[in-house]
Amino acid sequence: DTGVSQNPRHKITKRGQNVTFRCDPISEHNRLYWYRQTLGQGPEFLTYFQNEAQLEKSRLLSDRFSAERPKGSFSTLEIQRTEQGDSAMYLCASRWRDSGNTIYFGEGSWLTVV
Amino acid sequence: GEDVEQSLFLSVREGDSSVINCTYTDSSSTYLYWYKQEPGAGLQLLTYIFSNMDMKQDQRLTVLLNKKDKHLSLRIADTQTGDSAIYFCAEGNLQGGKLIFGQGTELSVKP
Numbered sequence: 001d002t003g004v005s006q007n008p009r010h011k012i013t014k015r016g017q018n019v020t021f022r023c024d025p026i027s028e029h030n031r032l033y034w035y036r037q038t039l040g041q042g043p044e045f046l047t048y049f050q051n052e053a054q055l056e057k058s059r060l061l062s063d064r065f066s067a068e069r070p071k072g073s074f075s076t077l078e079i080q081r082t083e084q085g086d087s088a089m090y091l092c093a094s095r096w097r098d099s100g101n102t103i104y105f106g107e108g109s110w111l112t113v114v
Numbered sequence: 115g116e117d118v119e120q121s122l123f124l125s126v127r128e129g130d131s132s133v134i135n136c137t138y139t140d141s142s143s144t145y146l147y148w149y150k151q152e153p154g155a156g157l158q159l160l161t162y163i164f165s166n167m168d169m170k171q172d173q174r175l176t177v178l179l180n181k182k183d184k185h186l187s188l189r190i191a192d193t194q195t196g197d198s199a200i201y202f203c204a205e206g207n208l209q210g211g212k213l214i215f216g217q218g219t220e221l222s223v224k225p
Contacts, residue, residue: 004156031211042118042202042215043157056212091156095211103206103213105149105157 004106006092012112013082020078021109025094029104032075034067035091036060037108043091049075082113120203120216127224132190134219136203139184143205146179147213148188151200160188160201190221198223 005024013019025032030051035043046065047057051072061067064082069075079086089108096102117139126132138146144165149157163170163177163186170177176189186203200220204213 006156033212040217042204042217043213045212045214048212093157102159102162103147103211104159107156110154 004092004094004104006090006106006109008109009107010110010112012114015084015113016081018078018080019082019111020076021090021092021111022074022076023092023094023106024074025092026096026104029094029096030072031095032069033093033095033103034075034077035093035105037089037091038087046077046090079111082111084113087111087113118203118205118214118216120201120219122217123220123222125222125224126193128193128195130193132188132193132197132221132223134188134190134201134203134221136186136188136216137184138186138203138205138214138216140205140207140214141184142207144207145205146177146186147202147204147206148175148177149202149204149215151202151218153199157202193221193223195223195225197221 033048034046037043047067049069064080067077091108093105120136147162148160161172174191178187200218202218203216206213
């Protein structure tokens with residue numbers, strides 16, 4: 001296991017459809033983060049998990065967004081009833097709690113809502 | 115509130131040094147990071163500095179931190195065309211670990 005893995009890498013969907021992204025963190029990393037990045041901007045924090053517990057959610061995470069990490073390993077981010085404003089790259093990151101200085105990001109999942 | 119600001123663009127010639135600047139507002143930040151992003155890719159961690167340090171050097175990279183002014187800089191020595199990318203400054207703390215990012219500085223290296 002060499003890094004944080006995200007899939008799909010690209011998704012094009014019609015407005016109103018649901019989409020789900022998956023993130024596999026680095027093995028044994030117990031903290032997992034989701035960020036959203038739109039063109040020309042830096043990543044914005046959405047939510048994070050410590051093991052299977054979701055400890056913080058940003059106000060950016062509307063009720064159409066839900067994230068889970070059922071067994072404390074991989075995580076999914078679901079967006080229901082997608083809107084054009086949801087078009088962005090969704091980044092996952094992970095970290096081992098006791099090494100707070102190293103947070104690793106995946107390659108991201110691009111979402112285009114048409 | 116928490117905020118991180120960076121200048122948007124920097125253009126340098128190959129072989130010159132690049133200096134990318136960043137200011138932040140959260141005095142409780144424990145770590146400050148520099149990430150690199152190439153087109154269409156995720157974020158690559160370049161280096162970080164603990165808030166009680168004022169300098170860190172890592173090969174061609176030098177990070178300077180002025181905690182009093184909440185100013186962070188990244189110097190890249192002998193800049194190469196492969197260094198062309200967007201560079202993000204981010205602040206974070208040990209408690210939650212979430213990062214607050216700046217808008218990114220696009221570095222363009224001309225041959």
